[in-house]
Amino acid sequence: MSAKIIDGKAMAMEIRQEIKKQVEELAQKNIKPGLAVVLVGNDPASQIYVRGKEKACSEVGIASETIRLPEDTSESELLNLISGLNSRQDVHGILVQLPLPKHIDSDKIIRSIVPEKDVDGFHPINVGKLVLGLPGVKPCTPYGCLKMLQKYEIAIEGKKAVVIGRSNIVGKPVALMLLQENATVSICHSRTKELSEYTKEADILIAAAGKPFLIKPDMVKPGAAVIDVGQNKLPDGKLVGDVDFTGVSQVAGWITPVPGGVGPMTIAMLLYNTLESAKRLC
Ligand code: NAD
Numbered sequence: 274m275s276a277k278i279i280d281g282k283a284m285a286m287e288i289r290q291e292i293k294k295q296v297e298e299l300a301q302k303n304i305k306p307g308l309a310v311v312l313v314g315n316d317p318a319s320q321i322y323v324r325g326k327e328k329a330c331s332e333v334g335i336a337s338e339t340i341r342l343p344e345d346t347s348e349s350e351l352l353n354l355i356s357g358l359n360s361r362q363d364v365h366g367i368l369v370q371l372p373l374p375k376h377i378d379s380d381k382i383i384r385s386i387v388p389e390k391d392v393d394g395f396h397p398i399n400v401g402k403l404v405l406g407l408p409g410v411k412p413c414t415p416y417g418c419l420k421m422l423q424k425y426e427i428a429i430e431g432k433k434a435v436v437i438g439r440s441n442i443v444g445k446p447v448a449l450m451l452l453q454e455n456a457t458v459s460i461c462h463s464r465t466k467e468l469s470e471y472t473k474e475a476d477i478l479i480a481a482a483g484k485p486f487l488i489k490p491d492m493v494k495p496g497a498a499v500i501d502v503g504q505n506k507l508p509d510g511k512l513v514g515d516v517d518f519t520g521v522s523q524v525a526g527w528i529t530p531v532p533g534g535v536g537p538m539t540i541a542m543l544l545y546n547t548l549e550s551a552k553r554l555c
Pocket of ligand 1 (some may be wrong): 414437438441442444462463464465468482502504535536
């Protein structure tokens with residue numbers, strides 16, 4: 274079998290076109306969605322992510338403002354800044370790029386963002402809404418995974434879904450979203466014994482462990498949908514996911530590539546969340 278490629282890049286382009294159209298419509302009502310991105314310190318990966326977000330915003334007409342702060346910024350300075358952004362009418366989304374320097378309590382910072390502007394969907398209020406199945410801001414990467422399954426008409430209801438990884442930003446929320454769509458969900462993690470016993474049963478397999486080539490072809494059920502969230506840099510600089518793409522694409526029914534799969538969808542969903550937030554707040 275040769276798996277159908279789930280083209281996250283093409284899907285993200287489509288979503289961005291639609292967002293651009295909606296941003297133009299809002300402009301006629303004098304509304305311009307605005308995203309404030311806060312970057313503390315000099316983490317090279319974070320700098321790249323933030324530049325990608327700025328570029329994506331400008332392409333669809335969302336006003337983006339990046340506030341770059343030095344590594345030694347204090348927690349109270351950051352809290353003051355967020356308090357200002359919370360009350361600004363031209364800012365509809367606030368994103369604090371993680372990881373933050375060690376002397377700053379990330380949870381406290383996330384909690385200080387008003388939930389309505391928390392376009393990452395990390396605030397406990399938004400996480401709670403996800404748990405309860407209530408409308409709220411959904412985290413971008415898991416939301417992107419769900420959108421890809423839906424776009425390719427991959428059945429979720431009644432299917433066995435296995436999520437590898439239990440982080441608060443990917444594993445747990447994507448598992449909750451699949452549960453909400455009536456899948457039977459298992460969550461595996463670094464202490465799971467006999468990982469392949471779970472993965473071989475999965476109709477939908479979401480890999481979010483951050484371990485290159487963790488998922489081998491003999492761990493995958495023939496015909497399964499495999500979503501590779503992992504983004505791992507090999508020593509030669511090549512970017513790979515958690516899935517052995519060449520081998521697994523011979524077994525799976527659908528598969529996302531890395532790059533060009535979940536990554537572009539994450540940014541598209543951030544733009545979507547910012548647009549929706551502007552519509553709600555204006
Ligand atoms: P994390 O380090 O916070 O969590 C990793 C999870 O994987 C943990 O729960 C851990 O228990 C589990 N795990 C680790 N090794 C395992 C193993 N051998 N078997 C089973 N489980 C194992 O990472 P994260 O922030 O959730 O990100 C996961 C991956 O997704 C990373 O590669 C990250 O770069 C990538 N990511 C990609 C996007 C995107 O837009 N494409 C967004 C966020 C994260």
